[in-house]
Amino acid sequence: MKQRIKIFFLFITLLNTQHIISQNNIIDEIVWVVGDEAILKSEVEEYRKEMLMQNQRIEGDPYCFIPEQLAVNKLFLDQAKLDSIKIEEGEVNRIAELYINEYIANIGSAEKVEEYFQKDMSSLREDTRRMVREGQLIQGVQQKRFGEITLTPSEIRKYYNKLPQDSVPFIPTTVEVQIITANPIIPLSEIDAVKARLRDFTEQISSGKASFSTLALLYSEDPASAVRGGELGFSDRTSFVPEFANVAFALNDPNKVSNIVETEYGFHIIQLIERRGDRANFRHILLKPKVPKEELDKALAQLDSVKTAIEEKKFTFEEAATFLSADKDTRNNKGIMVNSNRQSSYYGTPRFQLNELNQDIANVIGNMKVGEISEPFIMLDKNGKQVAAMVKLTNRIEGHKANLNNDYQIIKTMAENARRQEMIDQWLREKIKNTYVRIDPAWKNCDFKYPGWIK
Missing domain, CATH: 3.10.50.40 (Chitinase A; domain 3)
Incomplete structure (x- = not known):
């Protein structure tokens, strides 16, 4: 009863207008409601940009495929609450920073990323953490309910024999x-020359003649971070080799530059940018002695x-x-x-x-x-x-x-995935059947993957 009252008030306050209003201007639009969760047009647009950024396939019309995918996600997230699925926030933060770093590497700079997503970096980080957190909750539900798939060799053979020839992977x-x-x-003279260059960089930074980020951009031999001025993104100690982590996490002053650090990659100097609990963001410059x-x-x-x-x-x-x-x-x-x-x-x-x-x-x-x-x-x-x-x-x-003699493990994985997807599809059909769904009339003209959305 409480759930129905909550949905009723949600509809009264939002769906009758279909828009979120600010100073008489439409700034967003509710396009779907699943249970008591609204899907905004802005969510659809943002999800589309993220999928394009990550080269994920969009099947058919994005304004049909994406809202349905978001609705499916909300069903799983609701089940995550019921199943009391727990996730590690540290892992969420680590993966989110990998995404942010990938965005910057693909687009070219933090400023261009902000322009692409039309939000500042702080908001983007928070949204990315939310996206990763929700993804891990969904994985948690799927693992708990559909993770253990056991097929007999005869079932795997039967699956393979039923595969259409054009579906057998090459x-x-x-x-x-x-x-x-x-x-x-590597001669000691070459190592000494590299260390001398890094000491010169440290002197330039300390004296204000050059910034750490500029020198990293120009000279660092770590191409992935050099394009970002040496910035590595927020990470915990386990993300780095011990020699690097021990020196980096001992830094407290963002205006200071570390001593020279030797790792298996070469020689580094490091600068702290910001610390957040047990995670921190650093810049570094890497130089490798020439052989x-x-x-x-x-x-x-x-x-x-x-x-x-x-x-x-x-x-x-x-x-x-x-x-x-x-x-x-x-x-x-x-x-x-x-x-x-x-x-x-x-x-x-x-x-x-x-x-x-x-x-x-x-x-x-x-x-x-x-x-x-x-x-x-x-x-x-x-x-x-x-x-x-x-x-x-x-x-x-x-x-x-693919054949059973040479590629049994691949075919076994395919058969297990097919069985798992059958179980997920059946579960989703039941969830859709028993969940209140309302779709804006302008967004209904779609060939949805799952039946039952339109009541």
């Missing part, structure tokens, strides 16, 4: 690779000797990877590379699509035969440092339509 060529690396020696050509040549020669010894059967590639390789990620795994891309179907396995490999490795692997060992070559590692490397191609599965 699996690009995948490879399995072993690697051995050698780190070239002289003669040192790169020495590292290549070292690996060439290793290759010769393997060919002469003095030891195996696996033994060389274990005892001689400088690559700490693979040397305890006999040199086998493991896919660390969480978005990949092969995450956690030795299989890679070529575009998931380090580009330098992919270029070398492209024309190799299974079992072949490459000539030593120079590559940029994950930290952007030059190292010498040689690789062995241990397996190649050419591109093909």
